[in-house]
Amino acid sequence: MNAPTVSMNARTAIFPPEPVQAVFASLASRSRPTSSYANGQEIYAEGQRATRIYRVEFGAVRVCHSLADGRRQILSFHLPGEWFGFGANSVHRFSAEAIGYTGIQSLGLTATMDLSSSLMPAVLQCLARAQDHQLLITRQCATERTAAFLSEMAERQGDRNLVQLPMARADIADYLGLTTESVSRSFTRLKDKGVIRFHGQRSIEIARWDMLQLLSE
Amino acid sequence: MNAPTVSMNARTAIFPPEPVQAVFASLASRSRPTSSYANGQEIYAEGQRATRIYRVEFGAVRVCHSLADGRRQILSFHLPGEWFGFGANSVHRFSAEAIGYTGIQSLGLTATMDLSSSLMPAVLQCLARAQDHQLLITRQCATERTAAFLSEMAERQGDRNLVQLPMARADIADYLGLTTESVSRSFTRLKDKGVIRFHGQRSIEIARWDMLQLLSE
DNA sequence: CGAAGCCTTGACCGTCATCAAACGGCGTGG
DNA sequence: CCACGCCGTTTGATGACGGTCAAGGCTTCG
Numbered sequence: 001m002n003a004p005t006v007s008m009n010a011r012t013a014i015f016p017p018e019p020v021q022a023v024f025a026s027l028a029s030r031s032r033p034t035s036s037y038a039n040g041q042e043i044y045a046e047g048q049r050a051t052r053i054y055r056v057e058f059g060a061v062r063v064c065h066s067l068a069d070g071r072r073q074i075l076s077f078h079l080p081g082e083w084f085g086f087g088a089n090s091v092h093r094f095s096a097e098a099i100g101y102t103g104i105q106s107l108g109l110t111a112t113m114d115l116s117s118s119l120m121p122a123v124l125q126c127l128a129r130a131q132d133h134q135l136l137i138t139r140q141c142a143t144e145r146t147a148a149f150l151s152e153m154a155e156r157q158g159d160r161n162l163v164q165l166p167m168a169r170a171d172i173a174d175y176l177g178l179t180t181e182s183v184s185r186s187f188t189r190l191k192d193k194g195v196i197r198f199h200g201q202r203s204i205e206i207a208r209w210d211m212l213q214l215l216s217e
Numbered sequence: 218m219n220a221p222t223v224s225m226n227a228r229t230a231i232f233p234p235e236p237v238q239a240v241f242a243s244l245a246s247r248s249r250p251t252s253s254y255a256n257g258q259e260i261y262a263e264g265q266r267a268t269r270i271y272r273v274e275f276g277a278v279r280v281c282h283s284l285a286d287g288r289r290q291i292l293s294f295h296l297p298g299e300w301f302g303f304g305a306n307s308v309h310r311f312s313a314e315a316i317g318y319t320g321i322q323s324l325g326l327t328a329t330m331d332l333s334s335s336l337m338p339a340v341l342q343c344l345a346r347a348q349d350h351q352l353l354i355t356r357q358c359a360t361e362r363t364a365a366f367l368s369e370m371a372e373r374q375g376d377r378n379l380v381q382l383p384m385a386r387a388d389i390a391d392y393l394g395l396t397t398e399s400v401s402r403s404f405t406r407l408k409d410k411g412v413i414r415f416h417g418q419r420s421i422e423i424a425r426w427d428m429l430q431l432l433s434e
Numbered sequence: 435c436g437a438a439g440c441c442t443t444g445a446c447c448g449t450c451a452t453c454a455a456a457c458g459g460c461g462t463g464g
Numbered sequence: 465c466c467a468c469g470c471c472g473t474t475t476g477a478t479g480a481c482g483g484t485c486a487a488g489g490c491t492t493c494g
Contacts, residue, residue: 065352067434073355075348093348123340124303128310130347131292135282137354138290138394140451142482169441177355182482184442201441201491217284357483359450386473396451401474418459418473 032106037098044085046095052106054085059102060166064174065094074175076129077167079156083122099167137177139217145176146186147215150196150204160209165202190215249323254315261302263312269323270336271302276319277383281391282311291392293346294384296373300339316384354394356434362393363403364432367413367421377426382419407432 034057037043043054043061054061061078075094078084085096085106098104136148149172154163165172169180176183187204190196195212197205206212251274254260260271260278271278278295292311295301301313302323315321353365366389371380382389386397393400404421407413412429414422423429 073352075351123344127340127344127347130344130351134292134347134351135290179483399450
């Protein structure tokens, strides 16, 4: 297993930055080796009992919620190295699915485990992500949202020049509260403005980072 | 940047739901007595150092973020008994303001936090609310969002028949990603459908809870 | 090589933002 | 106590953005 490379940002100052991977290391006995999932395969389901936490090894994951009328909302994407699926001893409020061929490591939790202090930084970061996403989708304009999404993905992948999108337009749409058509149109508009360039449908070069930031606010 | 990310998917997890108030009681030594704020008064500002957490005693609080162009987004409302002000990094990412005449108790945080486990339920509730709000504002229709908002407020106030709104239409609009006009029109539509009745502009009787739920999904 | 997805583009239309105006409550001051 | 003015709310008219429906191009995989 790869030693998780962790660089917790300044956000978690009050709570010590290191313990998340320490938890994982110290409890490696409860961890399972990487298991792989096919594209679209469910990792856990809504309403299912939550007893483990997960870490993306390769590929990507979407956490989503389905409405009665068939509409779907995606709450978050998770890229390699990132944790998701907290909520042990309770019931999952959302489901998680693999995007493309994906490897997942998992760690079992028990009711008596006192992980609170160790997990606090992770939970706080999760909260911060949720808040950022709130701000993103409250923005009015479709192009703004799309620009913000690209900016977010670039930051998370650590390359401000080239973004590799693992997910389909439909996933992006459900994440941004748009339709696939609108996402596509937004991409086209960004391309026409010279902000981005395509190298294949899911490989996007960011030509003008400054303009992207301007649009993302 | 490749910081590990954790997605919290369940409201309660391994952390018991009750001890939040107990924390406050047991650590009263670090707490400050209730201080009161006038309508619109700032409790803390964006960029300000975050050293305390807060609890609404009476009145209400809005947590908001201002964009460069003057647009404002409200991330959350907080009602009596609720905690806010986590984001608990060294610096506040958003500001908090009183809605109406409001009483706030606060609790100082130290670098050697032993409170993690005690505060975890409150943080998790914050996170669950943020996720719920994510789902809420991804809904397309203005009336759906407004109905969901009323439903949420009714649940939080513990009365499914009568909702007392402490905040102005403009606040609701910035919370739902709409305009004051759209919020007003949505209310009117709900009224015309017989779902709600007005007893004054900010006192709303829910005549048909089932229809409200149907709209809210 | 064919078929099935995925993505893009176009035309049309509904919803909501915008601009504008009128209404109502509430506090202040005459 | 009433008149006035301010502010929050409601209502109306208009237009733009994005959803919907439809068609066609592109990629991928059997």
